[in-house]
Amino acid sequence: MGHLIGMKYCQEHVLEVAKNIVLAVHKAPQITGKTEIETEIIWGEDLEPIIEVMGPIAQVMRYVQWDYETLKNCYEKGENPVIVAVGAKTAKSNLAWDCGACGFATCKEFNAYAKDTRGGGQLGGPSCNWKTLDYSIACDWACASAWQYRVDNRIMGSVGFALLALGFMPDMDVKLGLALGPPRDMVYYSREEMHKSMSYELDKQDMINCVPTMFTAFPGGGTPMYKTKDEWWAPPEFMGMGYSPEAMEVMQQVLFEQVPEIVVKHADKIEARYKKGKKKE
Amino acid sequence: MKKYEEDLNFRGEEYVSEWTPWSPQDIRRKKGVLESARMMLNSALTAPFAGGVPSTEAHIVYGQEELEAIARKMEEIAHRKKAWKEPFLYEAVMVRDSDVILFIGNTRCHETALDAGCGLCGGGMDCSYFYEQKTHRNGLVDITDRSSETQIKGPLCTARVNDMGYAVGSALWTAHTLMVDARPFASVGMAGQELGYCRNSGMIVGVPVAAKAKNPYVDVNVDYHLINMDKVLDNTRKIYQTARIIRGFDYRKWIPKPKKTDEEG
Numbered sequence: 058m059g060h061l062i063g064m065k066y067c068q069e070h071v072l073e074v075a076k077n078i079v080l081a082v083h084k085a086p087q088i089t090g091k092t093e094i095e096t097e098i099i100w101g102e103d104l105e106p107i108i109e110v111m112g113p114i115a116q117v118m119r120y121v122q123w124d125y126e127t128l129k130n131c132y133e134k135g136e137n138p139v140i141v142a143v144g145a146k147t148a149k150s151n152l153a154w155d156c157g158a159c160g161f162a163t164c165k166e167f168n169a170y171a172k173d174t175r176g177g178g179q180l181g182g183p184s185c186n187w188k189t190l191d192y193s194i195a196c197d198w199a200c201a202s203a204w205q206y207r208v209d210n211r212i213m214g215s216v217g218f219a220l221l222a223l224g225f226m227p228d229m230d231v232k233l234g235l236a237l238g239p240p241r242d243m244v245y246y247s248r249e250e251m252h253k254s255m256s257y258e259l260d261k262q263d264m265i266n267c268v269p270t271m272f273t274a275f276p277g278g279g280t281p282m283y284k285t286k287d288e289w290w291a292p293p294e295f296m297g298m299g300y301s302p303e304a305m306e307v308m309q310q311v312l313f314e315q316v317p318e319i320v321v322k323h324a325d326k327i328e329a330r331y332k333k334g335k336k337k338e
Numbered sequence: 339m340k341k342y343e344e345d346l347n348f349r350g351e352e353y354v355s356e357w358t359p360w361s362p363q364d365i366r367r368k369k370g371v372l373e374s375a376r377m378m379l380n381s382a383l384t385a386p387f388a389g390g391v392p393s394t395e396a397h398i399v400y401g402q403e404e405l406e407a408i409a410r411k412m413e414e415i416a417h418r419k420k421a422w423k424e425p426f427l428y429e430a431v432m433v434r435d436s437d438v439i440l441f442i443g444n445t446r447c448h449e450t451a452l453d454a455g456c457g458l459c460g461g462g463m464d465c466s467y468f469y470e471q472k473t474h475r476n477g478l479v480d481i482t483d484r485s486s487e488t489q490i491k492g493p494l495c496t497a498r499v500n501d502m503g504y505a506v507g508s509a510l511w512t513a514h515t516l517m518v519d520a521r522p523f524a525s526v527g528m529a530g531q532e533l534g535y536c537r538n539s540g541m542i543v544g545v546p547v548a549a550k551a552k553n554p555y556v557d558v559n560v561d562y563h564l565i566n567m568d569k570v571l572d573n574t575r576k577i578y579q580t581a582r583i584i585r586g587f588d589y590r591k592w593i594p595k596p597k598k599t600d601e602e603g
Contacts (some may be wrong), residue, residue, distance in 0.1 A: 086510050088522045088543065148461070153421040154524075157488020158499075158541060160460070160471050171461065178457010183467070184496040187524055189458070190543060193503025194510065194522065200386055201511040212386050212504075214456065231458065 071238035136239035144229025211245035443539025451495035
């Protein structure tokens with residue numbers, strides 16, 4: 058006998074769906090059959106370091122900003138978003154295929170190179186491309202499984218970066234996070250959470266920056282003006298190109314100062330979990 | 339009006355059986371698999387992609403000659419590398435046992451990289467690992483020299499390869515949902531690339547699809563390239579004929595009968 062009312066039980070149930078999704082990740086077919094894949098489910102207060110690390114990146118990366126704000130707002134509203142972390146060992150090849158896809162003639166040369174450069178990229182790397190395929194098939198099965206349960210979700214590189222920076226799944230070379238729930242429509246697509254920080258001006262400037270040809274006037278002169286305002290007769294504006302010390306400085310500051318500061322706060326606690334054994338098992 | 343009349347005549351029957359291979363009833367069965375492969379492809383196209391950028395191309399291939407050509411190319415590739423020999427030879431048998439082959443390729447992994455500095459390709463903080471090894475001008479990669487000393491002309495943008503995995507994964511998910519058997523193979527992809535399928539792609543995965551009583555892609559015996567259903571059937575033709583030849587009698591006049599035992603009287 059019972060009577061469930063409201064959304065709380067439903068939001069809590071997302072965690073159970075996450076467990077089902079993990080089943081699908083590990084059932085996913087592989088091309089090589091030799092790629093190690095690990096999963097973790099992260100929710101509640103354990104999301105805090107991940108959201109915190111995404112914060113500074115959000116200042117310099119628009120897509121991270123939307124991921125950050127969505128997760129942060131959902132979490133703070135108590136909607137219980139859950140992250141299914143998926144990682145794989147891709148920086149070492151045990152295939153001996155020597156296929157060349159990685160850029161090296163042999164797997165042996167790739168392994169020697171990867172030994173020194175492992176984990177050097179923002180999302181990990183270097184990668185055996187066949188193992189990457191196994192990994193992304195598994196990530197795709199996480200997404201497909203979530204859709205099958207009709208829970209809004211999005212596979213996120215931004216979360217993957219946070220997992221890597223914070224030292225989640227230390228044995229894995231590449232990490233992505235499937236943001237799962239809350240149980241409602243349009244959490245991670247056509248995001249309502251963006252309404253607070255989005256403005257017409259911001260969006261317009263983004264479009265001018267990203268798709269400048271949409272705003273280019275007659276190019277026959279060689280240095281076209283740009284149609285950036287309603288007043289056609291107003292003084293024209295032109296596009297310029299150049300190194301931006303400010304932009305680079307902000308990026309450096311974010312990656313090498315702000316992110317490490319946050320990582321240091323949480324790293325010991327996260328590392329300790331792996332010493333004790335697998336988290337939450 | 340013609341269409342309406344046709345609709346009034348909507349009636350018929352189809353006999354379907356996987357035995358004998360390539361018979362009309364088997365080909366009708368294959369047509370169902372073809373529809374499944376098309377739906378798998380739909381799923382591949384709607385998989386998540388970095389930045390929502392389309393970069394998937396695909397070929398759906400079917401027919402006895404077409405599948406035989408793919409299997410033979412796989413056998414050719416198998417003998418190039420010790421690590422490939424046995425698995426690729428086994429997989430060539432699986433292709434012959436398939437109904438439809440789906441090739442999924444990525445058109446950007448070798449040419450128009452994601453340029454996001456993710457480092458997946460070489461473990462660096464930018465895309466230089468990719469561009470330093472490519473012929474390019476201002477980051478526009480010249481792909482016209484298609485010669486390669488390796489099977490795949492690397493390096494590739496691994497973020498794009500990752501996208502291709504999403505496409506393949508979604509195709510496989512739909513295969514599972516539709517309960518047709520399918521498996522992703524590197525060997526089939528490599529053969530497809532050499533045969534010119536998905537020719538705008540830097541890397542291809544082959545996904546054979548089948549709907550038969552026995553899943554062709556699992557539970558194989560050792561030396562599967564030497565001992566498989568085709569070979570067993572051919573072996574039967576070889577052995578049984580001779581077994582007949584060595585004992586001839588005129589069945590119209592006399593047929594040997596089992597000896598009667600005492601109990602039977």
